Amino acid sequence: MKSAIILFPGINRDGDMRKALESVTGTRPITVWHGESELPNVELAVIPGGFSYGDYLRCGAIAARSPIMADVKAKAARGLKVLGVCNGFQILTEAGLLPGVLVRNSGLKFVCRQVKLKVENNRTFFTNRLQKGTVVRCPVAHGEGNYFADAKTVARLEDEGRIVFRYVEETNPNGAVSDIAGIINEAGNVIGLMPHPENMIEALHGASDCRPLFESLRVAA
Amino acid sequence: MKARITITLKHGVLDPQGKAIEGALGSLGFTGVENVRQGKYIELDVTETNTDQARSKLKAMCEKLLANTVIENYHIDLG
Amino acid sequence: MKARITITLKHGVLDPQGKAIEGALGSLGFTGVENVRQGKYIELDVTETNTDQARSKLKAMCEKLLANTVIENYHIDLG
Amino acid sequence: MKLKPRAAVAPASVMTPDLVAQHGLKPEEYQRILDLLGREPTITELGIFSAMWNEHCSYKSSKAWLKTLPTSGERVIQGPGENAGVVDFGDGDAIIFKMESHNHPSFIEPYQGAATGVGGILRDVFTMGARPIAALNALRFGSPAHPRTRHLVSGVVAGIGGYGNSFGVPTVGGEVNFHPRYNGNILVNAMAIGLAKADRIFYSKAEGVGLPVVYLGAKTGRDGIHGATMASTVFDDRAEEKRPTVQVGDPFTEKCLLEACLELMDSDAVVAIQDMGAAGLTCSAVEMGAKGDLGIDLDLDKVPCREPGMSAYEMMLSESQERMLMVLRPDKERIAEAIFRKWGLDFAVIGTTTDTLRFRVKHRGDVMADLPIKELGDQAPMYERPWIKPQPQPFLKDVAPPNDLKSALLKLVSSPDLSSRRWVWEQYDHLIQSNTAQLPGGDAAVIRLNASGKALAATTDVTPRYVEADAYEGGKQAVAECWRNLTSVGAEPVAVTDNLNFGNPERPEIMGQFVMAVKGIGDACRALGFPVVSGNVSLYNETSGQGILPTPVIGGVGLIPDVRQMATLAFKAEGDDILLIGGHGTHLGQSIYLREIHLREEGPPPPVDLQKEKRHGDFVRALIRAGRVTACHDISDGGLLIALAEMALAGTLGASISGSDILDHASLFAEDQGRYIVTCHPEGTAQILHAAASKGIDAVHLGRVAQGALIVEGLLSISLDELKRAHDGWFPAFMQS
Ligand SMILES: Nc1ncnc2c1ncn2[C@@H]1O[C@H](COP(=O)(O)OP(=O)(O)O)[C@@H](O)[C@H]1O
Numbered sequence A: 001m002k003s004a005i006i007l008f009p010g011i012n013r014d015g016d017m018r019k020a021l022e023s024v025t026g027t028r029p030i031t032v033w034h035g036e037s038e039l040p041n042v043e044l045a046v047i048p049g050g051f052s053y054g055d056y057l058r059c060g061a062i063a064a065r066s067p068i069m070a071d072v073k074a075k076a077a078r079g080l081k082v083l084g085v086c087n088g089f090q091i092l093t094e095a096g097l098l099p100g101v102l103v104r105n106s107g108l109k110f111v112c113r114q115v116k117l118k119v120e121n122n123r124t125f126f127t128n129r130l131q132k133g134t135v136v137r138c139p140v141a142h143g144e145g146n147y148f149a150d151a152k153t154v155a156r157l158e159d160e161g162r163i164v165f166r167y168v169e170e171t172n173p174n175g176a177v178s179d180i181a182g183i184i185n186e187a188g189n190v191i192g193l194m195p196h197p198e199n200m201i202e203a204l205h206g207a208s209d210c211r212p213l214f215e216s217l218r219v220a221a
Numbered sequence B, C: 001m002k003a004r005i006t007i008t009l010k011h012g013v014l015d016p017q018g019k020a021i022e023g024a025l026g027s028l029g030f031t032g033v034e035n036v037r038q039g040k041y042i043e044l045d046v047t048e049t050n051t052d053q054a055r056s057k058l059k060a061m062c063e064k065l066l067a068n069t070v071i072e073n074y075h076i077d078l079g
Numbered sequence D: 001m002k003l004k005p006r007a008a009v010a011p012a013s014v015m016t017p018d019l020v021a022q023h024g025l026k027p028e029e030y031q032r033i034l035d036l037l038g039r040e041p042t043i044t045e046l047g048i049f050s051a052m053w054n055e056h057c058s059y060k061s062s063k064a065w066l067k068t069l070p071t072s073g074e075r076v077i078q079g080p081g082e083n084a085g086v087v088d089f090g091d092g093d094a095i096i097f098k099m100e101s102h103n104h105p106s107f108i109e110p111y112q113g114a115a116t117g118v119g120g121i122l123r124d125v126f127t128m129g130a131r132p133i134a135a136l137n138a139l140r141f142g143s144p145a146h147p148r149t150r151h152l153v154s155g156v157v158a159g160i161g162g163y164g165n166s167f168g169v170p171t172v173g174g175e176v177n178f179h180p181r182y183n184g185n186i187l188v189n190a191m192a193i194g195l196a197k198a199d200r201i202f203y204s205k206a207e208g209v210g211l212p213v214v215y216l217g218a219k220t221g222r223d224g225i226h227g228a229t230m231a232s233t234v235f236d237d238r239a240e241e242k243r244p245t246v247q248v249g250d251p252f253t254e255k256c257l258l259e260a261c262l263e264l265m266d267s268d269a270v271v272a273i274q275d276m277g278a279a280g281l282t283c284s285a286v287e288m289g290a291k292g293d294l295g296i297d298l299d300l301d302k303v304p305c306r307e308p309g310m311s312a313y314e315m316m317l318s319e320s321q322e323r324m325l326m327v328l329r330p331d332k333e334r335i336a337e338a339i340f341r342k343w344g345l346d347f348a349v350i351g352t353t354t355d356t357l358r359f360r361v362k363h364r365g366d367v368m369a370d371l372p373i374k375e376l377g378d379q380a381p382m383y384e385r386p387w388i389k390p391q392p393q394p395f396l397k398d399v400a401p402p403n404d405l406k407s408a409l410l411k412l413v414s415s416p417d418l419s420s421r422r423w424v425w426e427q428y429d430h431l432i433q434s435n436t437a438q439l440p441g442g443d444a445a446v447i448r449l450n451a452s453g454k455a456l457a458a459t460t461d462v463t464p465r466y467v468e469a470d471a472y473e474g475g476k477q478a479v480a481e482c483w484r485n486l487t488s489v490g491a492e493p494v495a496v497t498d499n500l501n502f503g504n505p506e507r508p509e510i511m512g513q514f515v516m517a518v519k520g521i522g523d524a525c526r527a528l529g530f531p532v533v534s535g536n537v538s539l540y541n542e543t544s545g546q547g548i549l550p551t552p553v554i555g556g557v558g559l560i561p562d563v564r565q566m567a568t569l570a571f572k573a574e575g576d577d578i579l580l581i582g583g584h585g586t587h588l589g590q591s592i593y594l595r596e597i598h599l600r601e602e603g604p605p606p607p608v609d610l611q612k613e614k615r616h617g618d619f620v621r622a623l624i625r626a627g628r629v630t631a632c633h634d635i636s637d638g639g640l641l642i643a644l645a646e647m648a649l650a651g652t653l654g655a656s657i658s659g660s661d662i663l664d665h666a667s668l669f670a671e672d673q674g675r676y677i678v679t680c681h682p683e684g685t686a687q688i689l690h691a692a693a694s695k696g697i698d699a700v701h702l703g704r705v706a707q708g709a710l711i712v713e714g715l716l717s718i719s720l721d722e723l724k725r726a727h728d729g730w731f732p733a734f735m736q737s
């Protein structure tokens, strides 16, 4: 599908994401600079990982308020698919496109390690190629991935099947409530997750468990 | 005019840093310390000279950027 | 007894956060804002009831853990 | 041009011996300045001299010896003398790399000290036009029992991660050691590796008169003033008083600076570029001019400042981070400015190149400095420091066997120097850029360079206790182990960078360690065809008369034509044969076994036979490239048994070793050099042993890969779980305790 990667200063996993999207979906994403006021005509907007604005103030806070995000919000309201990974997830919560917040890891340390993710909802544009309940290996690399939302919100996410990925087998690396690793919005077109599937798609990465996630994008198109 | 803004987590919001600090203080032998919560403190100068104007401007800054009002409260001290 | 500790960067020490915040405020259209500096704010309860005791205890906490006295100053408010 | 009489020129009364001493200049060095100028320097000029002539920038104690190192080879594009070394990796690719120390700042403020150390070395690499693709770090801390050690470890590791993770470079390797001799002087050596196009490399040599000298990046503050001089002065216990000079890193600005520089380099706007490191504006400007036989005029009124009222002296010595100096083609000024503004960075024309060969600094209309630019660099004092050859250690007799082999093994794998470093490297993003082919924990890190599978291997190595016992052999060994670690993953070792950390060179015995270590490094590099293309020297690592262990860190890079042929140390399959290449060891002098089990740090280190080293390594590499081995690991700290344990833990498979060849505990713990363990399918064994024999290489069949436990017939049986608990346990436990 036609996709765009949104680039904020300090984003640093855009290259990884570009490679993953291109090598799996076969189409090279357009890159859009944060200062632009309009998103080109695409079906999917991706906000990759990194440290936009150095993660200063609150991670994602400053990027969430940049010009391009206004258009992302407007188009998301009209069904544009949006995928936020790591810092991208943080930006989406700060922008109000997804509920909750991502706070400091409970261990207070940055953690880069492999975790196990359970696909809790496979009826999304990013998981439709996997069986519900599939467990995939996937790396995380973050210091503030500890998902938090009030009990009511979490209960809603559970009830509405909006928890897309959950850390399983005692691999929750950050203390996230209910082992939440990734969620989707009510309308089903905005997904955010902390782990880095783009770093788990080929033999060199030790496994390609996360390839099907990107293949799902093709189906969704 | 100088402004001091303190930003604190709302009641019930998870505070890993506060918890960790409390634990660390304990293991350093500091007993009788409770409910440690960490927030932010921002100092800045506003050229605005009218206090009310300045305050409402600072309020807007907090609402728009400085605080995440979903989880944080803010308090503004002026002058 | 409630204690409030504000921790600020020493004068002249680079504050990347403050710099970024100042820039962001600017691009959000907030003009006339200068010298933004970000610090920490810590709230806690001490069971200690004697103010002097409490203060010296808090001072020790700041020196040992809460503040990085190489680059930060701290200020303690009690009660 | 006339110097302003007052203010700018300090009145004679101000140029006191004290003031001169505070600037780290010896009386005879100050006399040299007077002779050079024929007048008294201004205070700004004194500051400039102190920056240019201190050990850190002038290498005045070490240069004579560094010149003896081999620096050429058919893959070398640029040797020492530029911001970093450059080697040819084929297909038009160049690898640019260097290592640098940030020892003193890290001791004073571990997080910021380590962070800015990483920032500095990354800048050295992208200044030359390379995108950083890997970072490593060699760390030395005091005794785990020392009250400050935990604080320093957590701060340094967090600082390295904090900077590299945010900047976006994978931190993939390094070393961590503990020893009481580092109690008062920790070592933080950071290495960065970048990838560039061989025909798009940028140098610091300015060319052309009347060209704009441009200031880029972050604003100038009062950070680290005298940092450079401080980094070359012996610590006393009042080190904390030097605190105000602490620099704070801003990885976000550095990331923007990287992108802006690479974007600008794509146009042909850049004539010369130099990062502002130690003694910032002074060193970078003088270097650009002196190298190009040009003068430089600077107008400090144009320098973007973070604080009001900064003096010329402060601006010239500020070590504010994330700054660059460039000489631009005038017609490209607009383009350049637009790019830097886009990335939110400062851009200011602060001077011009001249044909006067003078370094002139103006501020508020006054000339604050007017100095001969060549002499500033070339005429820096050089010292042939007196040195004495260190005494060789008496040979070591009768080292007792352990009372209980199993508990000895457990003690070793859970010792500070041999335990797993996972606690450290999990705080580093070692995956970003998605080319990491071998994680930390192996013999060398491996990074894929392109789609065809060409890859780079990198490692840092030195065994300080060996260097302490015999500086020459220890110097050789550092190079040999680095070469061996690269070989162990199947790489062709290409070149090295070094970071020579020593004590006070004004002590003949310390200077002797330095001299002999450099000789050893040179001989090893020559014998192994492993040229030195960049490096860094850190002297005066001494507190209250106690110097560090001599620590010449060697950082090496190697080339793997096809990453699919890479070897890892993990056991792969039950039933694989385990072969020892290089024969059984006997040398227990300076071994970890001797230190950890018998609490003795004695004897000579294992000697390195460089011919053997090469023969064995080339043999093993050929086996790996031919796909005839399933795993490979070199034998280093701890000896054979530790190497087997590491392979077992990495593969979660055990091994069954036949007792027959295990003559005594020396076979298990000796640290004889030039040895490897490989595994292979049983049907391949005879062929390998035969090939080895035909080359006169000692090769022994040790046993087989097995399930669940590490067994040495009749001597030892230990479950992997028990082994793993011991190996993984120490670091986290230490950091929590
Ligand atoms: N500071 C560090 N940062 C990243 N990786 C490290 C660090 N220290 C050690 N490691 C990794 O731990 C492993 C063991 O280190 P070491 O014992 O020095 O290996 P070797 O004996 O092969 O030189 C290596 O893969 C090394 O890269």
Ligand SMILES: [Mg+2]
Pocket: D442, D443, D485, D488, D633, D634, D635, D636
């Ligand atoms: Mg090794």
